[in-house]
Amino acid sequence: xxxxxxxxxVRGRANADLTPELALSVARAAxxxxxxxxxxxxxxxxxxxxxxxxxxxLEAAVVAGLSSAGAEVLRVGVLPTPAVAFLxxxxxADLGVMISAxxxxxxxxxxxxxxxxxxxxxDAVEAAIERRITGHLSASDAPDHRPTGADVGRVRDLPDAxxxxxxxxxxxxxxxxxxxxxxxxxxHGAASVCAPEVYxxxxxxxxxxxxxxxxxNINDGIGSTHLGPLxxxxxxxxxxxxxxxxxxxxxxxxxxATGELVDGDQILAICALDLHERGELVxxxxxxxxxxxxxxxxxxxxxxxxxxxxxxxxxxxxxxxRSRGLSxxxxxxxxxxxxxxxxTGDGLLTGLALLARMSATGSSLAELASVVxxxxxxLVNVSVSDRIAVAEDEDVARAVNAAEEELGDTGRVLLxxxxxxxxxxxxxxxxxxxxxxxxxxxxxxxxAAV
Numbered sequence: 127x128x129x130x131x132x133x134x135x136v137r138g139r140a141n142a143d144l145t146p147e148l149a150l151s152v153a154r155a156a157x158x159x160x161x162x163x164x165x166x167x168x169x170x171x172x173x174x175x176x177x178x179x180x181x182x183x184l185e186a187a188v189v190a191g192l193s194s195a196g197a198e199v200l201r202v203g204v205l206p207t208p209a210v211a212f213l214x215x216x217x218x219a220d221l222g223v224m225i226s227a228x229x230x231x232x233x234x235x236x237x238x239x240x241x242x243x244x245x246x247x248x249d250a251v252e253a254a255i256e257r258r259i260t261g262h263l264s265a266s267d268a269p270d271h272r273p274t275g276a277d278v279g280r281v282r283d284l285p286d287a288x289x290x291x292x293x294x295x296x297x298x299x300x301x302x303x304x305x306x307x308x309x310x311x312x313x314h315g316a317a318s319v320c321a322p323e324v325y326x327x328x329x330x331x332x333x334x335x336x337x338x339x340x341x342x343n344i345n346d347g348i349g350s351t352h353l354g355p356l357x358x359x360x361x362x363x364x365x366x367x368x369x370x371x372x373x374x375x376x377x378x379x380x381x382x383a384t385g386e387l388v389d390g391d392q393i394l395a396i397c398a399l400d401l402h403e404r405g406e407l408v409x410x411x412x413x414x415x416x417x418x419x420x421x422x423x424x425x426x427x428x429x430x431x432x433x434x435x436x437x438x439x440x441x442x443x444x445x446x447x448r449s450r451g452l453s454x455x456x457x458x459x460x461x462x463x464x465x466x467x468x469x470t471g472d473g474l475l476t477g478l479a480l481l482a483r484m485s486a487t488g489s490s491l492a493e494l495a496s497v498v499x500x501x502x503x504x505l506v507n508v509s510v511s512d513r514i515a516v517a518e519d520e521d522v523a524r525a526v527n528a529a530e531e532e533l534g535d536t537g538r539v540l541l542x543x544x545x546x547x548x549x550x551x552x553x554x555x556x557x558x559x560x561x562x563x564x565x566x567x568x569x570x571x572x573x574a575a576v
Contacts, residue, residue, distance in 0.1 A: 129256070130152070130252075130256050130259065131252040131255075131256065134228065134236070134238060134439065134440075134441070135224075135236050135237050135238035135239060136148075136152060136236055136237045137227055137230065137234060137235070137236035137237075138234065138235075138236070139233050139234055139235075140178075140180030140183070140184065140227075140233060140234065140235040141180060141183070144184070144234075144235055144236065144237070146183055146184060146186070146187035147187070148259075149184045149187035149188050149191065149225075149237060150187040150188070150190055150191035150194075151191065151259045152188075152191070152237055152239075152255070152259060153171075153187070153188040153189075153190075153191030153192045153195070153223065153237075154191040154192070154194060154195045154258075155255045155256075155258035155259045156192075156221055156223070156239050156255050157169055157171060157191070157192050157195035157196070157197045157220075157221065158195060158258055159251060159254045159255050159258060160220055160221040160239075160241050160242070160251070161195075161197060161220040161221065168196060168197065168198050168279065169195075169196065169197045169198070169220040169221075170197065170198045170199075170200065170217065170218070170219040170220050171192045171197045171198070171199050171200065171219055171220060171221050171222065171223060172200045172202060172210055172213050172214045172217060172219045172221075172222040172223070172240075172284075173185060173188055173189060173192070173199055173200070173201050173202065173210075173222075173223045173225070174201075174202040174203065174204070174205045174207075174209065174210040174213075174222075174223070174224050174225070174287075175203070175204060175205075175224065175225035175226060175316075176204060176224075176225070176226040176227075176315050176316040176344065176373050176374045177204045177314070177315060177316065177318070177339035177340075177341060177344060178226075178227070178232050178235060178341060178342075178344045178373070179232070179341035179342055180233075180235045181204075181225045181226070181235060182341075184225045184235055184237070185201075185225055188223050188225060188237070189201065189281055192223070192279060193278060193279030193280065193281055194272060194273075194278065194279070195272075195273070195279065196272075196273040196277055196278065196279050197220070197279040198279055198280055198281075198282075199279060199280070199281040199282070200213070200217060200219065200282065200283075200284045200287075201281060201282070201283050201284065202283075202284050202287035202288075203283070203287065203288075204316055204319055204339075205287060205288060205291060205316055205319065205320070206291070206316045206317060206320065206374055206375035206376065206472075206473070206474065207224045207226060207228075207238060207316070207374040207375065207376040207470065207471075208291075208375065208376055208468055208470050208471065208472035208473070208474070208475070209287070209288070209291035209316075209320070210222045210223070210224040210238075210240065210244075211224075211240050211244035211245075211468065211469050211470045212244060212290075212291055212294055212468065212469070213244075213284070213287055213290065213291065214240045214242070214243070214244040215242075215243050215244035215469060216290065216294075217284075218242075219242070220241075220242050221239060221240060221241060221242070222239070222240035222244060223237060223238070223239060223240075224237070224238040224239075224240070224374065225237055225238075226238065226316070226373060226374040227373065228372055228373055228374050228376065228377075229313075229345055229349065229350060229351050229372040229373055229377070230345065230373070231344075231345055231346070232341075232342055232343070232344050232345065232346065239252075239255075240469075240470075243469065244469040244470065245444070245448075245469050245470075246440075246441040246444060246469075246470060247441075248441075248445070288319060288320055291320065292320050292323055292324055292327075294467075295320075295324050295467075295472070295474050295475055295478065296324060296327055296328060296478075298464070298467045298475055298478060298479075299328050299478055299482060300482065301482075301486075302328065302329035303328050303329035303330045303481050303482065303485045304329065304485045305329065305330070305331055306329075306330045306331070306366050306367065306481050306484055306485055307330070307331045307333075307363070307364065307365040307366045307367075308325060308330045308331065308332055308333070308365055308366065308367050308368070308369055308481060309332075309333045309334075309335060309356060309359045309360050309363060309365045309367075309368040309369070310322060310325055310332055310333070310334050310335070310337075310368075310369050310371070310477075311335050311336045311348060311349055311350075311353075311355065311356045311359075311368065311369065311370040311371065312334060312335070312336045312337045312339075312349075312371055312375075313336045313344060313345050313348055313349025313350065313370070313371055313372055313373050313375075314336045314337070314338060314339040314340070314343040314344045314345070314346065314348060314349070315336075315339060315344045315345065315349065315371065315372065315373035315374060315375060316373065316374050316375050317337075317371040317375035317473065317474070318336070318337045318338070318339050320474070321334075321371060321375065321473075321474055321477070322334045322337060324474050324478065325369075325477065325478070325481070328478055328481065328482075329485075330481055333359065333363050333365060335348065335355055335356065335359050336348040336349060336355070344373045345372065345373050349370060349371065349372050349373065350370040350371060350372040350377055350378070350379045350460060351372065353368075353370055353379070353381060353387065356368040356370050356381055357381055357385035360381055360383065360385060361385060364383075365383065366383055366484065366490065366491065367380055367381070367382065367383065367480070367481070367484065367491045368380060368381040368382075368385075369477045369480070369481075371473045371474075371477075372460075372473070375472075375473045375474060376440075376461060376470060376471040376472060376473055377390075377459060377460035377461045377462075377471055377473050377476075378393065378460050378462065378473035378474075378476035378477045378480070379393075379460040380393065380477075380480060380491060382490065382491045382492040382495065383490060383491070383492065384492065386492060386495075388491060388495045389458055389459075389460065390456055390457050390458045390459050390460040390461065390462065391414075391418050391419045391421070391422040391458050391498060391500070392422075392495040392497075392498045392500075393456070393460065393462060393476060393480060394412065394414065394418075394422065394454070394455075394456040394462055395422055395425050395426065395497055395498045396479075396480065396483055396494045396495065396497070397454060397456075397462065397464075397476070397479050397480075397483070398412040398426065398429075398431055398454055399429055399431075399497065400479070400483050401453065401454060402429060402430075402431055406453070407431065407453060407454060408451060408452050408453040408454075409432070409450070409451070409452055410430060410431050410432060411431065411432040411433070411434055411450070411452050412426060412431055412432070412433055412434070412452075412454050412455060412456075413433075413434045413435075413436060413443050413446045413447055413450075413452060413454070413455030413456075413463075414433055414434075414435060414436070414443070414455065414456065414457070415435065415436050415437065415438045415439070415442070415443065415457050415458070416435055416436070416437065416438060416540055416542070417438055417457070417458050417540075417553065418433070418435075418457075418458055419458065419498070419500045419501055419503055419555065420501050420537065420538045420555045421498050421499045421500040421501050422498050422500075424499070425497050425498045425499075434446055434450065434452070434455075436455075438457070438542070439457075440456075440457055440461040440463060440470065440471045443455040443456060443457065443461070443463055444463055444465075444469070444470065447463060447465045448465070452465065453465050453466055456471070456476075457471075460473070460476070462475075462476040462479075464476075464479070480494075501536075501537065501538075501555040501556065501557065501562075502555065502556060502557075502558060502559040502561075502562045503553065503554070503555045503562065504553070504554050504555075504559075504562040504563055504565075504566040505551060505552070505553045505566075506551070506552045506553075506566050506567065506569075506570045507549050507550075507551055507552075508549065508550045508551075508552060508570045508573045508574050509548060509549060509574070510548050510549065510550050510573065510574065510576060511548060511576075512548070512576075513543035513544060513548055513549065513550050514543070515576055516541070516543065516550050516573055516576045517541070517543060519576045521572055521575070521576070522541070522569075522572055522573055522576060525568070525569055525572040526539055526541060526569065529554070529565050529568070529569060532565070533554075533555075533556055533561075533565070536556070536557050537554065537555050537556040537557065537561070537562070537565075538553075538554070538555045539552075539553070539554055539565070539569070540552075540553040540554075541553075541569070541573070550573050552566055552569050552570050552573060553566070554566040554569065
């Protein structure tokens with residue numbers, strides 16, 4: 127079996143790659159690894175899901191796996207991923223399990239795991255869980271040592287889970303919004319159960335699209351990966367802003383009143399400048415990934431804000447925030463982490479922060495986003511026979527050095543091997559689209575020749 131965990135948990139086609147049997151095994155192994163108490167107290171697990179149809183099947187398997195490991199299961203139903211992380215911390219649970227494939231289409235599903243405190247798992251813990259699943263079990267985990275009788279885990283619902291999360295998100299707001307008109311795209315996903323309520327109670331005038339999940343329509347031509355319907359709704363309603371969530375609501379993208387995309391880099395810059403002006407940006411530093419546009423870096427530099435850079439993935443952003451004691455980080459894809467309020471990316475917190483900045487300044491989203499002058503960015507995926515050999519090839523190194531000299535501080539080059547496929551991603555930023563295209567494809571040819 128290949129590596130189970132990708133950049134954000136276990137993911138695949140439900141009932142084909144991600145089977146109920148695998149889900150049960152992941153849950154049992156996670157309970158064994160994460161619930162490391164001294165045996166005097168039953169481990170506790172929080173389980174939530176997005177509304178896709180296969181989530182019902184996989185939830186049953188996960189709950190069975192956890193209870194068979196002796197865990198008490200708190201089932202919270204359909205809620206955003208950040209709600210599960212929050213509830214894991216609030217209830218003092220040993221682990222949290224979110225069943226979701228995020229922005230992926232309906233046939234896919236996934237399992238995201240949180241440790242005590244609502245934090246995503248480091249690589250070493252994921253590896254330990256995989257070893258348990260693949261049969262490298264200690265004697266204490268053998269079938270004849272499974273709990274029986276009164277030691278088998280129990281399952282109960284947490285009926286106020288949604289309201290707990292809603293109140294938590296609203297507590298981040300300093301003052302009511304001044305009637306900002308917003309269209310919220312819930313992607314027919316987990317945001318549907320709470321995002322409209324959050325934005326309305328915050329004081330916004332809310333029009334909802336993608337808010338009618340039926341189990342099959344999640345992310346289907348709608349949500350943060352399909353912004354056309356949101357642009358149309360903003361134009362039709364005369365809204366000030368459109369907010370798009372993905373299937374599990376851990377990310378947020380936006381469109382202006384005229385339909386222009388405002389991506390994660392721009393949203394991160396808006397929020398960083400807001401915190402910086404209020405003296406609440408810890409260390410005057412923001413965390414971003416290597417994919418953040420150079421224009422974002424220039425904006426932060428000009429404002430006196432340091433950018434700490436990580437590998438791609440919000441878990442790496444989180445690790446940097448926690449290890450350095452910082453308060454804000456995010457990704458171009460729209461995952462923003464406000465560490466004072468959340469332990470993972472939270473699309474609703476991000477949306478509220480954007481609306482609050484608009485309300486407080488009286489500025490349009492377009493005006494706020496204009497602080498970032500984005501450079502044209504080109505990404506080319508190159509199929510290779512050995513992605514590790516590419517990283518060590520002298521011809522590739524010379525080509526990259528030449529491109530960097532050509533661009534100077536007006537552009538950027540990044541070669542990033544895929545973590546799961548024989549691909550190398552060539553990213554180039556340059557002052558013009560034409561130059562970015564030319565340099566990227568020139569480098570791609572050198573990479574492909576290795």
